[in-house]
Amino acid sequence: MLKRPHHAAFGSVLLLGLALLNLPDNVAIQAKLAVSSLFLPLFGLAGSVHALAAQAGNTIVPRRVLNERIDQLTKENLQLSLKAAQGEEALRENARLHQLLGWQQQSPWHLKPARVVARDTANWWRTLRIDFGKRDGARVNMPVLCPEGLVGRLSQVGYAMSEVVLVGDPKCAVAVVIAETHENGVVTASASGVLDHRLVDLTHLPRNTALKPGQTVYTSGLGGVFPAGIPVGAVVDWRSVGYGLYSEARLKLGADSSRLQEVMVMLP
Amino acid sequence: MNWLQTTSLLVLTFMAVFIQGTWDLPHSWLGAQLSLLPSLVVYAAIQTDVVTLALVSVLGGLWADSLSANPFGLSILPLFWLGFMLHRWRDLLLRELTYAQCVMGIMAGVAVPLLTLLLLLSMGAHPLLGGWSLWQLGVLGVAGGCLTPPTFWLMERLIATFSYQPVKATPFRADREIKRGRH
Numbered sequence: 001m002l003k004r005p006h007h008a009a010f011g012s013v014l015l016l017g018l019a020l021l022n023l024p025d026n027v028a029i030q031a032k033l034a035v036s037s038l039f040l041p042l043f044g045l046a047g048s049v050h051a052l053a054a055q056a057g058n059t060i061v062p063r064r065v066l067n068e069r070i071d072q073l074t075k076e077n078l079q080l081s082l083k084a085a086q087g088e089e090a091l092r093e094n095a096r097l098h099q100l101l102g103w104q105q106q107s108p109w110h111l112k113p114a115r116v117v118a119r120d121t122a123n124w125w126r127t128l129r130i131d132f133g134k135r136d137g138a139r140v141n142m143p144v145l146c147p148e149g150l151v152g153r154l155s156q157v158g159y160a161m162s163e164v165v166l167v168g169d170p171k172c173a174v175a176v177v178i179a180e181t182h183e184n185g186v187v188t189a190s191a192s193g194v195l196d197h198r199l200v201d202l203t204h205l206p207r208n209t210a211l212k213p214g215q216t217v218y219t220s221g222l223g224g225v226f227p228a229g230i231p232v233g234a235v236v237d238w239r240s241v242g243y244g245l246y247s248e249a250r251l252k253l254g255a256d257s258s259r260l261q262e263v264m265v266m267l268p
Numbered sequence: 269m270n271w272l273q274t275t276s277l278l279v280l281t282f283m284a285v286f287i288q289g290t291w292d293l294p295h296s297w298l299g300a301q302l303s304l305l306p307s308l309v310v311y312a313a314i315q316t317d318v319v320t321l322a323l324v325s326v327l328g329g330l331w332a333d334s335l336s337a338n339p340f341g342l343s344i345l346p347l348f349w350l351g352f353m354l355h356r357w358r359d360l361l362l363r364e365l366t367y368a369q370c371v372m373g374i375m376a377g378v379a380v381p382l383l384t385l386l387l388l389l390s391m392g393a394h395p396l397l398g399g400w401s402l403w404q405l406g407v408l409g410v411a412g413g414c415l416t417p418p419t420f421w422l423m424e425r426l427i428a429t430f431s432y433q434p435v436k437a438t439p440f441r442a443d444r445e446i447k448r449g450r451h
Contacts, residue, residue: 005317005318005319006318006352006355006356009318009319009321009322010348010352012322013322013325013326013344013345013348014345016326016341016344017329017341017344017345017348019341020330020340020341020344021339021340021341021342021391023340023341028339028340028341029340031340032333032334032340033334035330035331035333035334035340036334036335038282038331038334039285039286039289039331039334039335042286043290046290117290118289118290118335119289119290119292119295119301120289120301120335120336120337121285121288121289121301121303121332121333121335121336122301122332122336122337122338122384122395123295123300123301123381123396123401123404123408124385124388124395124396124397124401125336125337125338125395125396126396127336127337129289129335155337163337165337169337169396170394170395170396171337189396197295197299258292258295258296
């Protein structure tokens, strides 16, 4: 049988829940960021423990292994330096041609590293929390990358922490172009594959597309959020949909969000 | 209200949300992020009073939503509704039995995400849903069933550690005392 305190508790929680759900968007975002900042000390502690464990692991690596790794990295560094020099020359040539044609110069990417501190607690969203906020110059909609490709964009920005909505989430559609065929499409959330979270859908492709598995996909720059040329992933397979009116492909993302420890935020 | 029990439960809830946000291994292996919140709400509903249940539901829901793209406060109502129903009928439940705790855990593990999703859809949101969402619900149900009895055990151990130990019975009995001399 229900007693008076039960009625009071039920009514209070119901009212509180409804009031919170009806908060204005900006107030709800600020409240959410304020509550999530309670976890900051624990995130810091977890990061320190992780760093200490990595340091402890490094101390027990034999000297021979370290020397081999140094040799390997030296060779790799030499090759990359040569490629960078070649790339710089191509960039200079590109800038000269842009100037001759009177086209707008593409600004270089300014990247700042950030650490992934938490992942979404719900199963129906794909988001991350990073320790990069307003104090570091973060703003909403800034692209987030990793060496393998596009990760997502900043959707909520707090003072010391931000929310990244990942490619493959319903709130993060990306306009892309297929490098080999120059066809444009849109990357959207996938309704297939529970165990492979890297699979997403590539929609709005033309009917007579010449797609092949393995073709690479880059951001097209359309939409204005993501600059052109960021690698996104590779085509897995494709099919004709809408009674043959257009095509749809499955795309394997380059960035594996479940393994990400660090990302880079692209500043303007 | 037992403050020790309430405080221990809230600390455990906070740690559970933190682990849920930082430990991604279950999601990588099973395709679903496990949650300890339904198990904690079952414990709060069965073993504590309604104020503690409300605190666990409100704070647990707010903490979980703050690390998620869910609208702020969304998880409070499903958690509290489930807890309230269990609390109302707790005298009829065989709550001391591990089997009963398992069944309640399974029910809570499925009901909480299902109610949250229904609430989310009624608000016009478009979460990631598909055939595999059934798989995720199944995983959450099994996880709820497996995690609820250890939650009961852990809370009982925690409370026993920080409270007075019960006095052990001695062989002395006042009614068997031999009284000598005149009475």
